Each structure stands twice: as structure tokens, then as C-alpha cells.
Amino acid sequence: MSKGPVKExxxxxxxxxxxxxxxxxxxxxxxxxxxxxxxxxxEAAGTNKMTLYRHFGSKDDLIAACLTEAGREAAQxxxxxxxxFANDPKKLLLEWIDCAMACAVEDPRGCDIANAAVEITEPDxxxxxxxxxxxxxxxxxxxxxxxxxxFRDAELLADALxxxxxxxxxxxxxxxxxxxxxxxxxxxxxxxxxxxxxxx
Amino acid sequence: MSKGPVKExxxxxxxxxxxxxxxxxxxxxxxxxxxxxxxxxxEAAGTNKMTLYRHFGSKDDLIAACLTEAGREAAQxxxxxxxxFANDPKKLLLEWIDCAMACAVEDPRGCDIANAAVEITEPDxxxxxxxxxxxxxxxxxxxxxxxxxxFRDAELLADALxxxxxxxxxxxxxxxxxxxxxxxxxxxxxxxxxxxxxxx
Numbered sequence: 001m002s003k004g005p006v007k008e009x010x011x012x013x014x015x016x017x018x019x020x021x022x023x024x025x026x027x028x029x030x031x032x033x034x035x036x037x038x039x040x041x042x043e044a045a046g047t048n049k050m051t052l053y054r055h056f057g058s059k060d061d062l063i064a065a066c067l068t069e070a071g072r073e074a075a076q077x078x079x080x081x082x083x084x085f086a087n088d089p090k091k092l093l094l095e096w097i098d099c100a101m102a103c104a105v106e107d108p109r110g111c112d113i114a115n116a117a118v119e120i121t122e123p124d125x126x127x128x129x130x131x132x133x134x135x136x137x138x139x140x141x142x143x144x145x146x147x148x149x150x151f152r153d154a155e156l157l158a159d160a161l162x163x164x165x166x167x168x169x170x171x172x173x174x175x176x177x178x179x180x181x182x183x184x185x186x187x188x189x190x191x192x193x194x195x196x197x198x199x200x
Numbered sequence: 201m202s203k204g205p206v207k208e209x210x211x212x213x214x215x216x217x218x219x220x221x222x223x224x225x226x227x228x229x230x231x232x233x234x235x236x237x238x239x240x241x242x243e244a245a246g247t248n249k250m251t252l253y254r255h256f257g258s259k260d261d262l263i264a265a266c267l268t269e270a271g272r273e274a275a276q277x278x279x280x281x282x283x284x285f286a287n288d289p290k291k292l293l294l295e296w297i298d299c300a301m302a303c304a305v306e307d308p309r310g311c312d313i314a315n316a317a318v319e320i321t322e323p324d325x326x327x328x329x330x331x332x333x334x335x336x337x338x339x340x341x342x343x344x345x346x347x348x349x350x351f352r353d354a355e356l357l358a359d360a361l362x363x364x365x366x367x368x369x370x371x372x373x374x375x376x377x378x379x380x381x382x383x384x385x386x387x388x389x390x391x392x393x394x395x396x397x398x399x400x
Contacts, residue, residue, distance in 0.1 A: 110250055135374045167364055167365070169370075175331075
């Protein structure tokens with residue numbers, strides 16, 4: 001992370017809570033939830049452990065806050081797409097397919113929310129509810145769009161597309177661009193075509 | 201782990217290397233690769249750290265050995281299926297769909313190989329090649345079966361089914377049985393049907 005004067009200046013104007021979340025998200029993404037400790041996060045955020053614990057009672061609470069923020073960002077992106085393609089849900093669906101692919105290509109570390117579900121083995125971890133909620137919201141958005149686009153079996157199409165995109169992200173991590181993750185767009189388009197057009 | 205006389209007797213007849221791998225796979229599966237250390241593995245395997253390091257130079261090498269063993273078991277299962285349904289590749293494909301679903305239902309912790317890809321962030325980790333090889337073999341088996349069953353676009357169907365099953369395992373970890381993971385069979389059957397029957 002740059003420590004130049006401009007960065008420092010911007011950083012000093014960002015409140016500590018936001019700064020810690022931003023830094024933690026970056027480090028968790030790169031090294032995994034268990035691959036980085038609160039000391040390293042506090043230091044990289046230009047603060048100290050006491051401040052971190054004042055804002056977040058524990059590392060687990062910080063993880064939950066990071067995933068909540070990731071979910072908020074994703075929801076905002078959906079809102080923007082839905083506003084842009086309000087009159088053309090089928091185009092929105094195809095747009096989503098392209099964007100999901102771009103995410104996989106740009107970022108071989110996969111989805112932070114799904115990765116968290118792998119790393120968090122405790123059933124009562126505070127992030128568990130956040131993970132389930134964000135993933136359920138994502139799937140329900142897809143289902144609404146599939147319904148709006150008039151697909152005959154919109155619920156199953158939304159399930160299939162959700163599984164495909166989850167699979168693409170995780171497969172990219174295992175096999176890289178040589179694997180089936182790189183054929184996500186073709187697979188998703190084939191499924192959309194198979195589910196047919198509007199109800200008659 | 202039971203420490204009764206029968207268990208102890210069986211354990212003492214298993215060579216240390218196999219005992220360590222078996223124990224490590226169980227603990228890694230439950231707690232994640234980073235959630236358990238070599239001390240705990242050695243103790244649970246009824247041995248000591250020195251013996252563990254004599255067989256596996258490092259924890260990373262032990263992880264690679266565990267994933268190699270998981271891949272060997274999976275390959276053996278495929279061999280048995282392929283022998284059983286040698287004359288009916290389409291039935292083999294449907295059998296695989298049912299078995300994949302059963303795996304997801306029985307074991308909400310997902311696939312150990314895919315989980316390892318999430319936890320291992322170092323590109324030069326010795327397990328990386330094992331992960332890529334096992335996943336590539338799995339996908340290629342599916343493609344051979346889809347070809348043998350006469351599907352028109354066998355390669356893309358194999359890719360789509362691979363992404364679906366990876367997605368089902370990871371979705372089950374995030375959302376549980378309420379999520380789209382539980383609709384894997386319907387989604388996979390719909391895709392198989394969409395890709396049509398034998399070439400004409």
C-alpha cells in the first residue's frame with residue numbers, strides 16, 4: 001500500500017471505521033480470512049488494535065462487517081442495472097452474464113462471500129447470517145428478472161444460473177482460465193436459450 | 201476419536217503415513233486447512249510431530265498428499281461407475297447427477313479439493329498442481345461420458361455440468377438446503393434434456 005503524501009492525506013480524511021473495513025476487505029481477499037490477523041489489519045489501516053476493537057468487538061465481528069459491506073456494494077450494483085434495463089429484463093439477464101464473467105476473469109480469487117463460507121467452519125459465527133442473506137438476495141434478484149423476462153420456468157432458471165456462476169468462480173480458483181470457468185458465458189447462454197423465451 | 205481397545209488395535213496395524221493422512225483429511229475437512237496445526241494432527245493420529253515431518257517435509261506437503269489421496273479415491277469411484285455402466289453412458293451420466301447430489305446433501309462442508317483452492321492463496325503451493333489435475337480429470341471424465349452418450353455439444357455440456365456441481369457444493373455451504381444447491385438435480389436434468397439426445 002502506498003504511503004506517499006497524497007494517499008496519507010486521503011486516508012486521514014476517511015473515518016477509522018471505514019478505513020479499517022476497506023483495508024481488511026483488501027487483505028482478507030488477498031490472503032484469506034485466516035491468513036491475516038488484526039495486528040496486520042490495524043497497521044495497514046494506519047491505526048492500532050485498540051481502535052479496531054473499539055469499532056469491532058472481535059475479528060469475527062470485523063469479518064461480518066466486511067461481508068455486509070460487500071453485500072451492500074453488490075446490491076447497489078444490481079439497483080443500478082435494474083434501473084438501466086428496467087424495460088428490458090432479458091437484456092439485463094444477458095448483461096448480468098457478461099458482468100459475472102468479467103468478475104471471474106478480472107479476479108481469480110473468486111467471490112469473497114462464497115470464500116468466507118468455506119473458511120468459516122463455526123456454525124454460530126456472526127458472518128454466517130450475512131453470507132446466507134447476501135447469497136439469497138442475489139438468487140432472488142435473478143429469479144425476479146427471469147420472471148420479468150417471461151421465462152417459463154423462471155425459478156429453476158435462476159437456480160441454474162446461480163449454481164453456474166458460483167461454480168465458475170470456484171472453478172477458476174482451482175483450474176484457472178484453462179478450466180470450464182472460462183466457458184461460463186457459453187454455458188449460461190445455452191441454458192437461457194434452453195429455457196426458452198416468453199410464456200405463450 | 202475413540203480410544204477404545206479395538207480402535208487402538210486397528211490403528212496400530214495401519215502404517216504411520218496412512219494414519220497421518222487419514223487423520224489429517226478428517227481434521228482439514230472439519231476445520232479447514234488453516235484451522236488445524238501439525239501438532240493436533242500428530243496427536244490425533246497417535247504419533248508425534250517428528251514422525252509426521254519424516255513422512256511429509258512440511259504441512260504444505262501433507263496437504264498436497266491429502267488432496268492426492270482424495271483425488272485417487274474419486275478416480276477409483278469413477279472407474280467403478282464406468283465399469284458398471286459401460287454399455288449405457290447416458291444412464292451413467294444420470295447416476296453421476298444423483299451421486300453428486302447425495303454428496304452435497306450428506307456433507308455440507310463441500311468438496312475438499314475446491315475448498316483447498318479457496319484457502320491456499322500462494323500460487324507456488326505444492327497442492328496447486330494436485331487441485332488443478334484432480335479437477336481437470338473430473339471434467340474430462342464427464343466430457344468422455346457425454347461424448348459416449350452421443351450428445352451433440354458434449355464438451356459444453358461437460359463444462360456446464362461441472363460448473364453446476366461446483367456451484368451446488370459451494371452454494372450449500374453458503375445458504376444450506378434452503379438455497380439453490382438443493383435444486384442441483386432438477387437443474388442438471390434440465391440442462392441434459394436441453395442438450396438433447398444422440399447426434400443424428
